[in-house]
Amino acid sequence: MAGLRRRMGGADLAAVPEVRHALRELLRHWQERDCAEVAELLMSELVTNALVHTERGAVVTATIADSRLRVEVRDFDAPPAGPPVAPVRAADDATHGRGLALVRSLADDWGIRARPLGKVVWFEMNGEAA
Template identity: 80%
Template sequence: MRRRVGGADLAAVPEVRHALREMLEHWRERDSAEVAELLISELVTNALVHTETGAVVTATVADSRLRVEVRDFVAALPPPPLPGRPVPDDATHGRGLALVRSLADDWGIRSRPVGKVVWFELNGAAA
């Protein structure tokens, strides 16, 4: 799956989540697919809210592993999620990367010549 989403177009978040759901329709690991929908929503929202430049979202399944990448076009890296530091219950920001860190099997951030890529991977069984 590959999608380009426009800057500050938060309507794109459910569209990307729906496209991922369709892509993973035959993935045997339903719990992982639901986690993937949550995490892709967080990363796309972060890219749209914090960069206003849009993003390119890709998702691939290979060897029973899902990899999702969200590339934006702003070089500034997000602050890393701090382990053991809770986000206040009434906070409206700050949970996205913490969720990725705690739920993904692997994740990271790569700088690009223009922008960055935030990615995560989940293990599962491909149909």
């Protein structure tokens, strides 16, 4: 199993391209290039959301096992009351707030899991390992 793990400080948006590059390196042996490019985009959206909307930073992990990529982005802010819910945005021309909509439409599977401190937003994609 191949993987990566990176911790990013709160509001450290400079970490987004660094983590994206690390994922690109991890996925460079996948035969399906389109899958890797989409995975980079989706991971960037989740990392950006975590860094913009939380104060204590985030940890991103990505693993490849049996031709399946799983990316998790964990934040450490106290969870809101009730179960986490992915927001649904009205269709408009704004580019802000579309990250989870992209994940929902482009990933093979995704979800949000509450943790004792924070939450994990994850997605999975199928691909062919080289």
